[in-house]
Amino acid sequence: LNLRSTSVTAGDTLEADYRYQSFTTDFGVEFYLDNNTNPYDGYFDAWRLGARFHGKSTVMAGANNPATLTVPSNVTAATYYVFIKSTGSGMPRYFYAPTPLIVAEETVQQVPGSETVTLTANADTYIKEANPTLNFGSASLLRTTTDTNDNYGLIKFNLNSIPAGSVISDVELKLYCSYYAGSQIYIAESDSYWSESSVTWDTKPTQGYEYPFFYNITGIGYQQITHSNLTNLVNDWVNGTESNYGIYLYAGNVGDNISYSSSENSNSSYRPKLIVNYTPPLLPDLIIANLHPNPSPPFTVGQSIDLHAQVNNIGNGPADSSSVGCYLGTSKTDLSNPIYSYPTSALDSAYGESKTNYDAYSFAASDVGQRYLICEADYRDDVEENSDNNNTRVYGPFNVVELTPELSITPDSQSVNSNSGTTTFTVNNTGSGTMPWTASVVSGGSWLSITSGSSGTDSGTITAEFSANATASSRTGTIRVIAPNASVSSQDVTVLQSDLDNNQCSFAYIPNSGSNTVSVIDISTNIVVDTIIVGSIPYGIAVSPLGTHVYVTHQGSNSVSVIDTSTKTVVDTITVGNDLMGLAVNPSDTLLYVVDAGSATVSVIDTSTNTITDTIDDGFVQPIDILMNPSGTLIYVSNHTGHFVSVIDTSTNNVIDTITVAGNPMGLATNPSGTRLYVSGEGNYFSVIDTSTNTVIESIDLGRWSTGVAVNSAGTVVYVATYDEADLAFGSISVIDTSTNTIVDTITVGAVPYGLSVNPSDTHVYVINAYGNTVSVIDTSTNTVIDTIPVGDVPVGLGHFISTENCKDQPV
Incomplete structure (x- = not known):
C-alpha cells in the first residue's frame, strides 16, 4: 500500500495505490485510518476510509490498483497510519502504508468583510438521573444516555467577544466523541441559569423548544455539528433577544450511550469549541469638530453662557447609542464636573452627518479660577475612539471671577406722622455684578405694608403704605431687604410713626x-x-x-x-x-x-x-x-x-x-x-x-x-x-x-x-x-x-x- 499524498485535511479525498496477489476465491479489501501501527490495538479507534472488491479471475493481480478514499470530516488533526485489510474467506490480512499520513487543521475560508472566532466552552458538565444530587462539573467527560436512567450534557460559551449587532453567518459546534454506542445526538437550548460547579439533576435548568435539532454521529473523533437552528440561536444570543444559558446535549435514541470530552480534558484540542463566522456591525467614529462658548471669556459668577459643541460622525455606521458629555474642569483631562449630557440623535440616519448642540450654563461660585471646557463624544461600540482619542475637544484655559454686589438702602429710616400715608426707600447696588433682591415687612405688619417694589435687580424703589396711628404711643415698623449674593446679604430699614396728635x-x-x-x-x-x-x-x-x-x-x-x-x-x-x-x-x-x-x-x-x-x-x-x-x-x-x-x-x-x-x-x-x-x-x-x-x-x-x-x-x-x-x-x-x-x-x-x-x-x-x-x-x-x-x-x-x-x- 502506497499513498500518493502524505498530508490532507479532514473531509478531503486521499489517493492511494495497492497491489495484491490473486486468490482462487473472490477477494475484497477495506482501508482504515489508525492512530498507531498496531492494528489489533488500534482497530477500535480506526476510521474506515473505503473498500474495494475483486473477483477471483481479476486481471489486476500483481499490478497497481488505484483507490480514491475519503478522510472523515470528524478526524482530529494529527499524524495517522493507513492500513489495508483483506476480506473474504480465511483469516484477515493487514498491511500498513510505509509513510504516515498527516491530517492538518482545517483552514476556515474567510468571507470578505467577515470574522471568525473559535470559542472554548467556559462551562460544561453533565447531570445524572441516577445520582440526582451529585454535581459532575469537574468531570473530563460529558456523558449522554437515554435509558431508564438518563444523563444529559450542558455546555455554555461566552460570546462577549462578538459585538452586538453582528450578523451571524454560520456556526459550528465542535465536540470530540470519545465513545459512542448509538447514532444520534439531540441538541436544544437551556432556558434558565445553571452553574458548572453546582448544577445537579434535581436543579437542572429548563429546556427551551425554539431551536432544537438532531445530528447524526459519524464515529469516534470530532463531530463538526452545524444546523440553521444553532446559527439562529447564537445570533439571538449575540443580539440580546435570547439570554445565553447554553445548550443541552441528549442521546438521540433510547438505548444510546455517547460521551464527549469536556473542557476539563487534559488535551485542549479535545475540549468543546464553538466556531462562529460573523460580520460585525458597521461602526461610527464620533469627533467633536468644534467647541466654543458664547460669549467669549472672561466669565463671572452668575453669568450664563451658550455652549456650542459640533459633533461629527466620520465613521461607517450610525451612532444610534451615542452621547456627548461636557465638563468644566481644572485641567484638560478633568472630567469630574459634568455640566451637560445629551444624545446625538441627529446622527442616527446617515453616516457623516453632524449636529451642533446649544445649551446654557450659569457659572457658580465654586467655578471661580482657571478652568477648561471639555466635551467628549461617546459610542458604546466605537473601538476607534479608545485608540485615536479624536472624540474629545478642549476649550481653554480661561478664568471665572466672582463679582461682589454691595447692598445700599437710603434712607435707613423714615419718620412719619400719625396720619395714614406712604413713604419710600431707594435700593442700589454700589458694588459689581448683578444683585437680585426682595423686600418684606418683618414687624408692624398690622399697619405697615409694601405696595410696590417688593423685589428687583440692582436698583429700585420700595413704596410702603402705613395706616393712621390712633393710639397715644408711637410705633416702629421694619422692612427687611435681602440680596443673597451681596457682601452683606440683608439690611433693615425702619418706619417710625408718631402717636396721635392734637389734630x-x-x-x-x-x-x-x-x-x-x-x-x-x-x-x-x-x-x-x-x-x-x-x-x-x-x-x-x-x-x-x-x-x-x-x-x-x-x-x-x-x-x-x-x-x-x-x-x-x-x-x-x-x-x-x-x-x-x-x-x-x-x-x-x-x-x-x-x-x-x-x-x-x-x-x-x-x-x-x-x-x-x-x-x-x-x-x-x-x-x-x-x-x-x-x-x-x-x-x-x-x-x-x-x-x-x-x-x-x-x-x-x-x-x-x-x-x-x-x-x-x-x-x-x-x-x-x-x-x-x-x-x-x-x-x-x-x-x-x-x-x-x-x-x-x-x-x-x-x-x-x-x-x-x-x-x-x-x-x-x-x-x-x-x-x-x-x-x-x-x-x-x-x-x-x-x-x-x-x-x-x-x-x-x-x-x-x-x-x-x-x-x-x-x-x-x-x-x-x-x-x-x-x-x-x-x-x-x-x-x-x-x-x-x-x-x-x-x-x-x-x-x-x-x-x-x-x-x-x-x-x-
Whole structure:
C-alpha cells in the first residue's frame, strides 16, 4: 500500500495505490485510518476510509490498483497510519502504508468583510438521573444516555467577544466523541441559569423548544455539528433577544450511550469549541469638530453662557447609542464636573452627518479660577475612539471671577406722622455684578405694608403704605431687604410713626334705622356731637381707611349715603339695587363693595366717581355682611340662609371658594394679619376659619344668637354681640381668647346688641343696642360697661363704625 499524498485535511479525498496477489476465491479489501501501527490495538479507534472488491479471475493481480478514499470530516488533526485489510474467506490480512499520513487543521475560508472566532466552552458538565444530587462539573467527560436512567450534557460559551449587532453567518459546534454506542445526538437550548460547579439533576435548568435539532454521529473523533437552528440561536444570543444559558446535549435514541470530552480534558484540542463566522456591525467614529462658548471669556459668577459643541460622525455606521458629555474642569483631562449630557440623535440616519448642540450654563461660585471646557463624544461600540482619542475637544484655559454686589438702602429710616400715608426707600447696588433682591415687612405688619417694589435687580424703589396711628404711643415698623449674593446679604430699614396728635379725633357713626339718621359720637367724651339726616332705614356702615368718608347703606331708599367726615354732611347719594345690607372699603379708599340682598349680588363702586363699575353675581344666597381682608386682596360675604361664606378675589371680582359654616352666618371680622376669619350668626355657633385653607378649624357654642364681631388690634381678643331670641331684652358680649378659642368673659349690655367696634387704642369697645336705642361703652381692662350713650331709634350699624379723622377746624 502506497499513498500518493502524505498530508490532507479532514473531509478531503486521499489517493492511494495497492497491489495484491490473486486468490482462487473472490477477494475484497477495506482501508482504515489508525492512530498507531498496531492494528489489533488500534482497530477500535480506526476510521474506515473505503473498500474495494475483486473477483477471483481479476486481471489486476500483481499490478497497481488505484483507490480514491475519503478522510472523515470528524478526524482530529494529527499524524495517522493507513492500513489495508483483506476480506473474504480465511483469516484477515493487514498491511500498513510505509509513510504516515498527516491530517492538518482545517483552514476556515474567510468571507470578505467577515470574522471568525473559535470559542472554548467556559462551562460544561453533565447531570445524572441516577445520582440526582451529585454535581459532575469537574468531570473530563460529558456523558449522554437515554435509558431508564438518563444523563444529559450542558455546555455554555461566552460570546462577549462578538459585538452586538453582528450578523451571524454560520456556526459550528465542535465536540470530540470519545465513545459512542448509538447514532444520534439531540441538541436544544437551556432556558434558565445553571452553574458548572453546582448544577445537579434535581436543579437542572429548563429546556427551551425554539431551536432544537438532531445530528447524526459519524464515529469516534470530532463531530463538526452545524444546523440553521444553532446559527439562529447564537445570533439571538449575540443580539440580546435570547439570554445565553447554553445548550443541552441528549442521546438521540433510547438505548444510546455517547460521551464527549469536556473542557476539563487534559488535551485542549479535545475540549468543546464553538466556531462562529460573523460580520460585525458597521461602526461610527464620533469627533467633536468644534467647541466654543458664547460669549467669549472672561466669565463671572452668575453669568450664563451658550455652549456650542459640533459633533461629527466620520465613521461607517450610525451612532444610534451615542452621547456627548461636557465638563468644566481644572485641567484638560478633568472630567469630574459634568455640566451637560445629551444624545446625538441627529446622527442616527446617515453616516457623516453632524449636529451642533446649544445649551446654557450659569457659572457658580465654586467655578471661580482657571478652568477648561471639555466635551467628549461617546459610542458604546466605537473601538476607534479608545485608540485615536479624536472624540474629545478642549476649550481653554480661561478664568471665572466672582463679582461682589454691595447692598445700599437710603434712607435707613423714615419718620412719619400719625396720619395714614406712604413713604419710600431707594435700593442700589454700589458694588459689581448683578444683585437680585426682595423686600418684606418683618414687624408692624398690622399697619405697615409694601405696595410696590417688593423685589428687583440692582436698583429700585420700595413704596410702603402705613395706616393712621390712633393710639397715644408711637410705633416702629421694619422692612427687611435681602440680596443673597451681596457682601452683606440683608439690611433693615425702619418706619417710625408718631402717636396721635392734637389734630386727630375719633368718632363713632351710629346708623339709626328707625329715625333715618346717623348719630356722631366723640369717643374722647362719649357725647353725641352731631346727628346727620340720611336715607330711609340706614343699616350697614363702613369708614374709609383715610378717615375722610363714611358710607351708609339704606334698606328703604335702596341707596348709599356718602358722608364727608370733615363737615359731617352727606355729599353724595348712590342708587344701588334694593334691600342693601353690609358694605366694605378697600385699603386705598378707591373701591366700595355693597351687598344687595334683594338681587343677591355685590355692587362694586368707584369712590372717585361714586358710580357702579361692576356687579358680582356668583351664587350668593341672602347675603348680609361683607368684609375686606387687611391686604385688600380678598372679600368675604356671609350668606345667611345659604349657610356659607363666599370668598371673592378682588383682582378678578370672581368667587374663588365657598366655606360652609354652622347656622345662619351674619357678622364678619378678621385678625390684623388676615390669617383668621371670625363668623357670627343665628344658631348659637360661632365659626373660626383658617384663611390659608378656607376651612373651619373651630366652632364655638355661644349658647345664643350672635350678630356683630370685632377684633382688637393685637388680634388676641374677639368680641361678639349675642342675644337670646326668646328674651330680646337680655343682651351680652362674649369675650373670646384667640389663643385658645374659648370664652373667657361675658359682659351684659343693652337689648339686642347688633354692631360693635373697638377704639384705635384697644381701651374701649362700643356696642350698638338695637332695641335699647343706646350705645354701651366697655372698658376692656375690666370688661365692664362704664357708660351708656342714648342715640336714635333702632340703631343697628353692621360693620366697623369708628373713624379716625383730622378734626382740626371741625365745629365743636
